[in-house]
Every structure is written in structure tokens, then in C-alpha cells.
Amino acid sequence: MKQKKRAILIGRSMAGKTTLCQVLYHEELKYHKTQTVQLINDSMIDTPGEYLERARMRGALNVTAVDADLIIFVQDAAEGGTMFPPGYASNFAKPCIGIITKSDKGNRKMLDNAADFLKQAGAEHVFVTSSVLGTGFDELRSWLEDFGGQGGML
Template sequence: MKRRIIMIGRSMAGKTTLCQYLSDQQLKYKKTQAVEIINKNMIDTPGEYLERTYMRGALMVSAADADTIVLVQDATENGTMFPPGYSSSFAKPCIGVVTKSDKATEKQLEDAQKYLKIAGAKEIFVTSSYEGTGFEPFLKYFEDK
């Protein structure tokens, strides 16, 4: 992946696990405390930056170095932290990734995709880092850009 992406989502949404999977690292839980650059092309952000509205400015600053915004939605979460039209804040291409698809019901998967569409994600990818599913179309998206 040549484009730099920023992962935005609430705590425990799977942003760090997604980064670990994409960079062929061992999957293990690690709480992200600050913005981290992984393999020079992924920006991992703390969930608190989205969860606390007074910290959202830090996401705007961190996103300045990204080519693509990736909104990360946990499929098993009831509800979302992304307001309608959230992606328009960035003026950059925005995609959505649904995580933890292996733990979700069909209804939860549908809802997660709906939340991401409402937030402004133009394309949505449904993934499971633990099963290794859904990543081919995600990676192809970046090859085509």
C-alpha cells in the first residue's frame, strides 16, 4: 500500500488490530495511547480522539498527512460515534471498514455498513482480522488508486 491512511474509530473498534494485520504483525491487544505511524503508511489514532468532541481537532491535524481517511466501525457495537456527514470534515477520500465481522449477526453487519455510509464513507469493506477475511478488496482499492 503506497497511500498513507489514517484509522479513525472509537476505542476497541479494531484500528490497531487492523494495522497489525495489514503489516503482518502478530495480533495482540494493545491500547493506543497516542498517534502512531506504522510502516510509514498507516496512522493509528486513539479512540478517545473521536469519543471526546474536544479532542477531535487532533484527528484533523493528524489527518493532514494522510491521503485517505479510514473510518473503522466495530460490527458488534450498537450505535456509532460517527456523526452524519463526518467525512466531509476532512476533504479527502474516505472509506469505511467494518471490523469483527466474525462476531457479528447479519443485522449488526448491515447496521455497521449503514453507519459508515451515513458518515460519508464512499466504499465499505467488511473484515475480520482474526479470520483474515475481507482484505483482498480493501487492498485492491489502494492498488487501483
């Protein structure tokens, strides 16, 4: 039996990392602030937004990502900017995808900007989701299951 692959979720506070996990695992949506690194269903590593937001804490992301097979950058569609520097994915030397969350709160230009931010940071694929509308998750689930192989990541 193959061990499940793991992904690490990296993004700002309130970007929707925890909600993303809840939707992917068909759990009830309940907001709670992620205070520490959490392993969800032995496949998703949920990280506090402060690890990305505070430069002195970014090293914690690099250390935590050692246990991941996939890097996932999470970008809120309505956020005017980004915390992901160009080429940021190269810090991890692992496959990286981007997920735009809260697409229901963004217009076409905002979604295009968010996708550009993620691509510039090094995301190989970008998925657009809305947990409110339930959109974008079929494609994302399918991709994650293919990435994980035999039994998938989910």
C-alpha cells in the same frame, strides 16, 4: 519514485484499528492500547479512540488528518451505535472509506447497520473484515494498493 500515500484510521477505542494494521502488514496479532498517534510502515496513521470519543479532542483528528491522503473510518460490527455523525467525512475534504471490523461477532442486521453508519458518515466504499477469520482483507488490500498507485499504500 513516488512517495507512499498515507491513510488515517479513525474509530472508537477497541474498534480494531491497531489489529487492522497488524493484519494488513502480516504482523503477529498483539493487543495494545494506542495511547498516542502512531505512524505504521510510513503509510497508516493509527489514532487513539479517545480522539473520536471525546468531542473536545476531535480537533486533533482534523490536524493529524492533514498528513493523510485517505480517511478510514473503523466501525466494530458488534457495536450497537456509532460515534460517526452523518456527513463527518466532509470535515476532512479527502477520500473516505469505511471498514467494518470483527464481522465474526455480528449477524447480518448488525453488519447492515454498521455499513449504514459508515455510509451516512460519508464513506465512499465499505469493506467488511474479520481478523479472527482472516476475511475481507484481500479485497481491502487490493483497493488500498490501487488507491496508492505505483507501489501501493501497503
